[in-house]
Amino acid sequence: MKLLAICGSPRKGNSYKALNEIGDEFPHIEYEILPLKDLNFKLCKGCYGCVVRGEERCPLKDDRDMIIEKMMEADGVIFASPVYSLMVSALMKNFFDRFGYLGHRPQFFDKFAMSMVTCSGYGAEDALNYMDKMISVFGFSQAPSLELQFRVGKMSEEHKRLNTEKIKSAVTALISKIKKGDKDKPTISLMVPFNIFKYVSQVDRENMPADYEYYKDKVDYYYKAKIPTYKKFIAKRVSEKIISQFD
Secondary structure (H helix, E strand, C coil): CCEEEEEEECCCCCCHHHHHHHHHHHCCCEEEEEEEHHHCCCCCCCCCHHHCCCHHCCCCCCHHHHHHHHHHHHEEEEEEECCCCCEECCCCCCCCHHCHHHHHHCCCCCEEEEEEEECCCCHHHHHHHHHHHHHHHHEEEEECCCCCCCEEEECCHHHHHHHHHHHHEEEEEEEEEEEEHHCCCCCCCHHHHHHHHHHHHHHCCCCCHHHHHHHHHHHHCCCCCCCCHHHHHHHHHHHHHCCCCCC
């Protein structure tokens, strides 16, 4: 089994140290930490080229493709960020911006992921909610997220021990989900954007060629799945209400 941790901290602080603990606690797992701060990973220009024309049309030539290759090779990915101003770090936000095309064309339905934040006080909930949402729209099946609290200055040994136990419990849950092949079932919150993007790709295929090629052979969902009729009905009605505002 192979786990990849993507670290969004601009320094080797609490987030990086917590990720290192995973390697110490799970020596039998093939494990790699990828600190975004050490990569050639430029700021998103917001040109929308990756969404409209295809990810290969991104004007930025850097380590982006290497990052996605490593995610593809891993069985599970841990997304880790400190909480800054009630949100993920700028490095982690830029990560999700650069891979924004995956919100239109998810690729990770056979992969698993977990979000982790380190925090001193409050703001963890908002940061985790954001990362969990992005992980979901990228297609990952999710293990429960992890919040680690750190105090400024020296922490007690008991506090350190509790954080270590939280790390062990969360990563154990991720590993268990991977071993069981426990993939998340299609949700209405993912079926609605599927319907919307499929519709837009069809009516505006000349301006959205990448989306058109992705959706043209898909029917009810991103992949073949048994979806209850009531879910299809609700997702269809919600999608139609949103789509009606486009015209």
